[in-house]
Every structure is written in C-alpha cells, then in structure tokens.
Amino acid sequence: MLPIQSVYPQLVSKFKNYNTVLLQAPPGAGKSTWLPLQLVRDNHFQRIIMLEPRRLAARNIANFLSIQQQEPLGQTIGLRIRNEVVVSSATRLEIVTEGVLTRMLQADPELSGVDLVIFDEFHERSLAADTALAFALETQSAFRDDLNILVMSATLDSERYQSFLHCPLVSSQGRSYPVSEIYQPLHDEGKWLEAMPSLVLNALEQQDGSALVFLPGQREINYLLGQLSEKVANDVDVVTLFGEQDKATQQTAIAPAQKGRRKVVLTTNVAETSLTIEGIRVVVDCGKRRAARFNLKTGVTELITLSISRSSAVQRAGRAGRIEPGVVFRLGSHAQFERRDKYDTAEILCSDIAPLVLEAKIWGTDITQLPLLDKPTPIAIKQAYGLLQMLEILDEDNRLTALGQKIHQFGTDPRLAHMLIKTQELEDQLPGISALGCYFIALLESRVKGPSELRLALQIQFEKPQKQFSEHLAIWLKRFKLNKPTELACEYLSIVVALAFPDRLAKRRGQGFLLANGAGVNSHESLWLDSDYIAVATLGGIKGQRIFSATELNMGLVQDMLPHLFSLQSVCEFDEKKGRFLHEERTLIGALIVHTQPSGKALNVQIRTQAWLNLLQKHGLEFFEQYPQTKQLLIRMTLAQQFYPQEFKQIDEASLLANLAQWLGPFLDNVKQFTELKKFDLANSLQTLLDWHLQQRLEHILPKRIDVPSGSSIKVEYQLEGPAKLSVRMQEVYGLTETPKLCNGQLPLLMELLSPARRPLQLTQDLAHFWQTSYKEVQKEMKGRYPKHFWPGDPANAQATNKVKSKM
Incomplete structure (x- = not known):
C-alpha cells in the first residue's frame, strides 16, 4: 500500500470544509500518480488540472495514468505542454506545465468547468508556479469560491505555507522504502567534479541495481560520460537524461535496464521530482545544481553552479526508495550537508521579474497587489518596470500598451517578442530586417559557438549553418512565412539588437563600456576598439560584466527608427572639480548621454536649488x-x-x-x-x-542637556542602540540620589563619572547603588590624588560643587 493511501480519507474530508489544502508527502508516496487518479475515479471532482513543473515529468505521469485507465492519452487523462496538446471533451484530469496553466488562467480567469487545481512539487518555487498560484488564489476569492486548490510537495516549509494559504495541512509519513545514506568527504571543493567518477564506480561496486547520478548540467554529464564509458563493467549501460533531449532519447533513459544488465543514468535535477525510473535503487548526488541568478545591476540572468538545499537533497535521495530499499551516496561530509540551506531560494527573489510584472498587468493588477508567498524587492520591481517601458510594453505611467498585449500573446520572451514584432513593422522601411530578426533569435536560441562580433557570427551561419541553428531558424521563418533571404541585411543589426536589448546599448568608458541601464561592463580587448557605441546581445562572466557578443551601434539609425528610446533632460549640476555649475540639455538613452548642448535657460533660483539637492543626494x-x-x-x-x-x-x-x-x-x-x-x-x-x-x-523626554546639582548643564550623548551617556565630574552630582530618567525611564542613561581632571572614574546606570558601594574605594584613592577637592563621606546628601574646597 502506498503511504498516500493512509491519509486519503483525511484529505478528502478536508475539502468538505476548506477550499485549499496543503499536502506534505515524501517521494514515492504516490501523491503525483495514485492520488489524482483516485480523486477522479471516486468522482470527488469532475475536472482536475494538475500542474507539473517539468515537461518530462508531466508527459510521463500522463502516459502512466492513461495506461492505468487502460485508455489512450487524451481520454480521461489529458496532457497539455508546449507544442503538445492531447485532450478531449472526455478529459477529467489534465496534466499541464507551469506556463500553460498561467495562460489558461489568463484566457479564462474563472477556470470554467474546473473544480480542483493541484500544484505538484511546489517546493521548487519557480516564478511561473508562484504566478499561477497567485492567479488561482485570486480566481478563488473573486470569482469561484467553489474552486479547490491542493498544494503539495515532499518538502515544504509547512508552517509558513499554512499561514500564507490559511489552510489545513495533511501529512503522509514515511517513504515507500527506506534509503540509507553514505557520505564521501571532499577535501577540495573546487575539484568536486573530478571526484565523481570514483564515487560512481564505488557505488556500483558496493551496491546492486541501477544508479541515478545527479549533476548540474550537460557539461558535467558529458564529462562523466567520457570518464565512465570505458571503466564500468560490461553489464552496465551509461545513459544521459536532461531537459533539452528529444522525447525518444528521454524515454530510452527512463526505461528499465535490459534483463541481466544494469543502468547508470546521468541526469540533471530534471529527475529530482515526480519521475520514477524503474530499477533505480542507488542515487549518487554531487550536491550541486545549475540555477539562474538575475543580476539587477547589469540586467543579465546568469547560470551559476551552487550547492543544493537539504530539502532538494532529500528529494534526490527519494528516487532510490521508489520501488525497493535503496542507498544514496552523497559527495561531501555530513557536516557539509548540515550546513546547507534548508530550502532553495524562490525564483521570485533571484530572477528577472519583468515577465511576472507583464503577467500581472495582463491579469489587470499590479505585482504588489498579487497574493505572493515571497514579495520581490522594490529595486527588482523598479528595474522590471524600467525594462518594460523600454520595450514599449508599458507606457510612462506603467499602463499596459496595445503592443504590450500583442507581445504577451506572442508566447515567447518579452524581449524577443518585441524585437520580432517590431521588425515586421519596420520591414517596409528597412527591407530584410524581418529575416535578420529571425537569424538573430536563432543564433541566441541555438547557442552555437561563433565569433563575439554578431555581424560575423550571423554571416558564418548564413553561409555554412550548423544543424542546430538551422532547426531554430526554420521554425521562425515558417512562423512569419518568410523565405531564406539571398543576403542578410546586417546594416540593420544594431536596430535588431536594440529592439531586444535596449538596456544593453553601450557607450565607451575607459577600457570598457557603460550600459544604458547604468552598469559598467568589460569587452574583449581585441573587439570594438574603434566603436564609441555598441549594441550588446549577451553578457556573463564574473558579476555579469563580460561582453560575450555585440556589434557596433549605428546611433543615427537607432535615433531615426526607435525614437521612443531617447529622452531629453535639462540638467543643472554643480561640478565640484571645476567649482562651477554645469547647465545643459542632454539627449539620453537610459543612463547614456548621447548628446549635450548648453542650456538656453537662465540659472534661476529653482534650477540652482535643484542642483544643490542633486549634490546632496549624491553625498548624503x-x-x-x-x-x-x-x-x-x-x-x-x-x-x-x-x-x-x-x-x-x-x-x-x-x-x-x-x-x-x-x-x-x-x-x-x-x-x-x-x-x-x-x-x-x-x-x-x-x-x-x-x-x-x-x-x-x-x-x-530626550533633552540635549541635563542640569546637575552643581548648576552646570551637561550635554547628553545619544545612540540608536544602547543607553544614552552623560559624562560629568563626580563632585557635580553630589546630592543626586538617583540616575536621571529619559523617556519616563524607558531609555537607560549611562553616567560616566569623571575625576577633577575629567578622567573616567566610574560607569554606572544606578547612581544610588554606586554611592552605597563602590564610592568608598573611589573616595579613598581620590583624597590622596586630589586633596584640594571635596570628597564627602555621604555623597548622596552632600553639597554638589564645581569648585575646590577653599572656594566653596
């Protein structure tokens, strides 16, 4: 019996009183397969949509469930992923991927006919899943109080999620089978990949069955494939599994090993969740993953390799216990494992949120109004709005434009959609720019290697295209009903790049360039040496500051064709080096000053005051x-x-x-x-x-000075954390029986009692206690050092003074 079956009655009963339920169930519990199918079979819901984060998992779950129903896919069980839709009027359980669910909600905010939406493996916290959940919650509250939502995962910060969703938690305890853990300490973190082949070979030698090996990406998979191919036993097949493979290759990797043979599957975290590979009882986990991190400064999303969280490690290990007891070999010590973050960072906190801002605008609201588990930072929101304005998706008042609607319907990255749509509009003025746009997007998507100079890279693919490039090019030419051109209109290339990456137009500054978004970047020393302006397509490297591909920018042509990118600004600044005001009119692209001329306006009081304010904003x-x-x-x-x-x-x-x-x-x-x-x-x-x-x-309540018994007014020193401080000569507070109070006693006052020479004698926050205790020792020492000064036996009742005894 699957673990999920024991909590099934409890889960069903919760939906009688709540329209949202949180389910926590470990890998192998049956939550992605047995549960949704049983809900259909028991007629608890008439139509269910289940979101799966990954296409591979979605396709396999749909096929598996349709087999369980003894029906072809598209009957009771349906599948809807990008470029593959198999549904019918008979479909009651539809497996979809993240972007698809968002589009379904945008097209029909009421989700007509749907009575349950399941968010599977929600712990992955992708931007698309957060978006879809936010929309579903708004649909539930505004249009459909009968719409049910089930959020489920193996590893959840359940208390936090419950608080956000205001819902009950149903927990399924225990794996289907136990998984033991073996740690392999790593002495040099920088050589973790070199340590993987021996770890895999040791795992195969010590354990029976097939193995699943988790790696960050294709580069590491290819490395390990080369290392293992000639070292594994003759009865072991080494195969690969990652998202970019074709469907047939993926199915081969997932299939069970042939009788009498074992299989080693080298995979990315595509196999981390909702995927059962038959025969796997060993997991070898490098503890790394590839993640996208958005650099707010440069506006570039970089793929970096980082350590996975403990929750992801648990998910990976769970693959070994799906069909029998298993074992996980982890690279690194147990202590290193315990130092990892508990959960992975949600994409909304480290990704480009411009697509989410656009989705929110299409939805009819602002991103700040959406019910999001994690809110993006104000800086990220500001950056997203700025980019969407440059892409003409939003106007200067952040309202959605007609072009913005069209870009959203285009169904691809907003940058590239803007470029492709606008090149169509410019075709009559700039013949050949539409085909050039298709070549440019094919170059970006195919990731073929080539020169950093875009014009040269495109010309190479035009004359001798690589297979991968040709495949992408054919798709875009067909979509726009274009024939392959006889020549490329590369003279318009800077327009094409500017349409997609307006924030990456750049002006020479020293040895590098300044981007329109205000970031400084570096270029290869042999490229663009004579160019004052360039159009950058791809950036990366350390801090995203290395230009990978760009071309010279024809500023005059860009100004003629894309006037929306330019703004006029009247500026008055005080030049501290020259000691005078700089008053001029500037033509700008974002942070780039394209042209300046002296202002014809007089330097009046308002302009001068604004210059002072700008200077103070700079210095604080x-x-x-x-x-x-x-x-x-x-x-x-x-x-x-x-x-x-x-x-x-x-x-x-x-x-x-x-x-x-x-x-x-x-x-x-x-x-x-x-x-x-x-x-x-x-x-x-x-x-x-x-x-x-x-x-x-x-x-x-907080006086600048405090009057002491001697008649002096003593300055108080305040600090934001900790007590205030009053430094005063001891003789001046004779007769004071308690420490003065600040804020009615809420803020402590530290009294620094000084000698006649103003040297510290005592620190106290309780003056009365000091008079009764430590004062005797101070008195004894001070009488010998300062005999001309008054040192009474009972200071609490003595006369305060700021004079020597002879003048009292």
Missing part, C-alpha cells in the same frame, strides 16, 4: 560641516518615534534623503555658493519637521 547628509552635531538631533528624533510612535513620525536619514526637496529645498533658495552650502545649519531645517508642541515634547 554627511556633506554638511555641522553634521556631527546635527546627527544627535537625528538620533533623538528617531528614538522619540521608537518610544512614542503615536506622537512622532518616523524620521531617519534614508527617508530624509528621499524627500530632500520637501523639507530642505525651501531653505536653500538663498544659498548661492558652495562654501555656504557646506556651512549650512541643517539642525534648523530638521526641527521644522516637528511642530512647536513636538519640539517641546522632544526636549522634555
């Missing part, structure tokens, strides 16, 4: 000479808000810099010289943020 409040004194006021205002949030608004340096024009601008109208700005008294401007009553209140 530390720019002012009196900042150290002003900082104490800032700290007091911040503390007041912490202790009395109902009375005081939040005031910190970040918010002050964000609103300089409102609170500081009016005070700078009469500042004409740089030296005047440096000496400006910032404290007076800051105090105006509080009305007269709050200014008095601030002085009462």
Whole structure:
C-alpha cells in the first residue's frame, strides 16, 4: 500500500470544509500518480488540472495514468505542454506545465468547468508556479469560491505555507522504502567534479541495481560520460537524461535496464521530482545544481553552479526508495550537508521579474497587489518596470500598451517578442530586417559557438549553418512565412539588437563600456576598439560584466527608427572639480548621454536649488560641516518615534534623503555658493519637521542637556542602540540620589563619572547603588590624588560643587 493511501480519507474530508489544502508527502508516496487518479475515479471532482513543473515529468505521469485507465492519452487523462496538446471533451484530469496553466488562467480567469487545481512539487518555487498560484488564489476569492486548490510537495516549509494559504495541512509519513545514506568527504571543493567518477564506480561496486547520478548540467554529464564509458563493467549501460533531449532519447533513459544488465543514468535535477525510473535503487548526488541568478545591476540572468538545499537533497535521495530499499551516496561530509540551506531560494527573489510584472498587468493588477508567498524587492520591481517601458510594453505611467498585449500573446520572451514584432513593422522601411530578426533569435536560441562580433557570427551561419541553428531558424521563418533571404541585411543589426536589448546599448568608458541601464561592463580587448557605441546581445562572466557578443551601434539609425528610446533632460549640476555649475540639455538613452548642448535657460533660483539637492543626494547628509552635531538631533528624533510612535513620525536619514526637496529645498533658495552650502545649519531645517508642541515634547523626554546639582548643564550623548551617556565630574552630582530618567525611564542613561581632571572614574546606570558601594574605594584613592577637592563621606546628601574646597 502506498503511504498516500493512509491519509486519503483525511484529505478528502478536508475539502468538505476548506477550499485549499496543503499536502506534505515524501517521494514515492504516490501523491503525483495514485492520488489524482483516485480523486477522479471516486468522482470527488469532475475536472482536475494538475500542474507539473517539468515537461518530462508531466508527459510521463500522463502516459502512466492513461495506461492505468487502460485508455489512450487524451481520454480521461489529458496532457497539455508546449507544442503538445492531447485532450478531449472526455478529459477529467489534465496534466499541464507551469506556463500553460498561467495562460489558461489568463484566457479564462474563472477556470470554467474546473473544480480542483493541484500544484505538484511546489517546493521548487519557480516564478511561473508562484504566478499561477497567485492567479488561482485570486480566481478563488473573486470569482469561484467553489474552486479547490491542493498544494503539495515532499518538502515544504509547512508552517509558513499554512499561514500564507490559511489552510489545513495533511501529512503522509514515511517513504515507500527506506534509503540509507553514505557520505564521501571532499577535501577540495573546487575539484568536486573530478571526484565523481570514483564515487560512481564505488557505488556500483558496493551496491546492486541501477544508479541515478545527479549533476548540474550537460557539461558535467558529458564529462562523466567520457570518464565512465570505458571503466564500468560490461553489464552496465551509461545513459544521459536532461531537459533539452528529444522525447525518444528521454524515454530510452527512463526505461528499465535490459534483463541481466544494469543502468547508470546521468541526469540533471530534471529527475529530482515526480519521475520514477524503474530499477533505480542507488542515487549518487554531487550536491550541486545549475540555477539562474538575475543580476539587477547589469540586467543579465546568469547560470551559476551552487550547492543544493537539504530539502532538494532529500528529494534526490527519494528516487532510490521508489520501488525497493535503496542507498544514496552523497559527495561531501555530513557536516557539509548540515550546513546547507534548508530550502532553495524562490525564483521570485533571484530572477528577472519583468515577465511576472507583464503577467500581472495582463491579469489587470499590479505585482504588489498579487497574493505572493515571497514579495520581490522594490529595486527588482523598479528595474522590471524600467525594462518594460523600454520595450514599449508599458507606457510612462506603467499602463499596459496595445503592443504590450500583442507581445504577451506572442508566447515567447518579452524581449524577443518585441524585437520580432517590431521588425515586421519596420520591414517596409528597412527591407530584410524581418529575416535578420529571425537569424538573430536563432543564433541566441541555438547557442552555437561563433565569433563575439554578431555581424560575423550571423554571416558564418548564413553561409555554412550548423544543424542546430538551422532547426531554430526554420521554425521562425515558417512562423512569419518568410523565405531564406539571398543576403542578410546586417546594416540593420544594431536596430535588431536594440529592439531586444535596449538596456544593453553601450557607450565607451575607459577600457570598457557603460550600459544604458547604468552598469559598467568589460569587452574583449581585441573587439570594438574603434566603436564609441555598441549594441550588446549577451553578457556573463564574473558579476555579469563580460561582453560575450555585440556589434557596433549605428546611433543615427537607432535615433531615426526607435525614437521612443531617447529622452531629453535639462540638467543643472554643480561640478565640484571645476567649482562651477554645469547647465545643459542632454539627449539620453537610459543612463547614456548621447548628446549635450548648453542650456538656453537662465540659472534661476529653482534650477540652482535643484542642483544643490542633486549634490546632496549624491553625498548624503554627511556633506554638511555641522553634521556631527546635527546627527544627535537625528538620533533623538528617531528614538522619540521608537518610544512614542503615536506622537512622532518616523524620521531617519534614508527617508530624509528621499524627500530632500520637501523639507530642505525651501531653505536653500538663498544659498548661492558652495562654501555656504557646506556651512549650512541643517539642525534648523530638521526641527521644522516637528511642530512647536513636538519640539517641546522632544526636549522634555530626550533633552540635549541635563542640569546637575552643581548648576552646570551637561550635554547628553545619544545612540540608536544602547543607553544614552552623560559624562560629568563626580563632585557635580553630589546630592543626586538617583540616575536621571529619559523617556519616563524607558531609555537607560549611562553616567560616566569623571575625576577633577575629567578622567573616567566610574560607569554606572544606578547612581544610588554606586554611592552605597563602590564610592568608598573611589573616595579613598581620590583624597590622596586630589586633596584640594571635596570628597564627602555621604555623597548622596552632600553639597554638589564645581569648585575646590577653599572656594566653596
């Protein structure tokens, strides 16, 4: 009996009272196969859509379930993945992939006829899965309170997910079969790949059955394939399995080993979930995966190799226990394993979210309004909006354009869709640009190796195309009903690149280039030596700052054909090096200054004030000479808000810099010289943020100075964390029986008691206790060192003084 069967009645009963349920079930429990089929057979739901993150898993589950039904695929069990749809009016359980489910929701937000949506292996937390779940939850709350949602995975941060979904948890305990663990310590992390062949061979020698070997990508798979092919026993077949393979090759890898033979399957994390490979009882896990990481600075998504989380390691190990007891060999020590993150980082926190922003706009909302388990950062959202504006998907008010609708319907990456659609529109003006666009996208998608200069790389593929390139090219030429051209219109190449990657137009700066998105990048020293401007297609390397492919940019042609990329800006800046104002009109592409000319406008008060504000935005409040004194006021205002949030608004340096024009601008109208700005008294401007009553209140609860019994007024030093500090000579606080209170005693005051020579004698937050205890020792020492000063026996009741005894 499968583990999921024991909790099946509980799961079904939950749906009687809740429309969302969370299911946690380990690998091999039957949640992806037995469960959805049983829900159909028992008629609990009339039509179910189950999302599978990977096409390979979706196809295999659909085929397996249709066999269980003794029906051809497309009857009770249907499949809908990219370029493969097998469904009918009889379909009751439809297996779909992530992007497909999002498109189904966009086309029919009510999901008519569907009464259950299952999100399988949700722990993978892809951007598409998060998007689809957000839309499904909105459909459930706005249109279909009868729509049921089941979120399930082997490894979930269940408490957090329950809180987000407001739903019950059903847990299925235990694997189908136990999996033992063997760790192989790794002494040099940089040579982990070289350690894999011996680990695989040891696993095959020690264990029976076939093995599944997890590796990050095709490069590592090919390396290990070459290392193992001649070293494994004669009865062992070494095969590969990854997402980019054709369907027939994948099915061969998944099939059980021939009778009397064993199989070693070298795979990526495509086999990590929802996939049973018959005969596998050994898993060899390198502990690595390939992941996409979006570089906000350069706007580039980079593929990097990193350690998997513990939850992913559990998923991988579970492949060994699907059909019999198994074993997992892990590269690395157990201590290294325990130091890994518990869960993988959600894609929404480390990916380009421009596609999600577009989906949200099509859905009719803003990304910030979607019910998302993890919210993208404001910086990521701002970057996405900026890109979508450059792609003409959103207007300057961030509203969806007609072109944006068309790009979404195109069904490919927004950048490439924008390029392909616009080249069609420009064909009459620039003959041959449509075919050039098809060649360019084929070059990007096929990933064939070639020169970094795009014009040369395209010309090579035009004259002697590689098979992989030709396959991609044929698809795009057919889609646009184009014949292969007799020659390439490469004179328009910079237009094509600019349409897809407007944020990567670049201007020479020193030995490298400045991108339109503001990032600095490096180029190969032998390329683009004479070009002031280039159009960059691909970037990567360390921090995404290495140009992999680009071409010279025809700025005049781009300005004529793509005027939407250019903006005019009137700028007034104070040049600190030259000591004068720079007042000019600029033509810009993002951060690139394409053209400048002196401004014809007079340098009036408003323009000058804005220049000062821009300078302060650059330097921060530390720019002012009196900042150290002003900082104490800032700290007091911040503390007041912490202790009395109902009375005081939040005031910190970040918010002050964000609103300089409102609170500081009016005070700078009469500042004409740089030296005047440096000496400006910032404290007076800051105090105006509080009305007269709050200014008095601030002085009462957090005074600048405290009057002590001697008559002196002593300055208080405040800090954001920890107690305030009062440094005062000990004789001046005789007669003071307790430590002064700040914020009605909420903020501690540390008294630093000083000698007559102002050297520290004692630190205390309890003055009364000090008088009764440690003072005697201090008195004994001070009488000998400072005999002319007053050292009473009872300081708590003595007269305070700031004079020597003879003048008291």
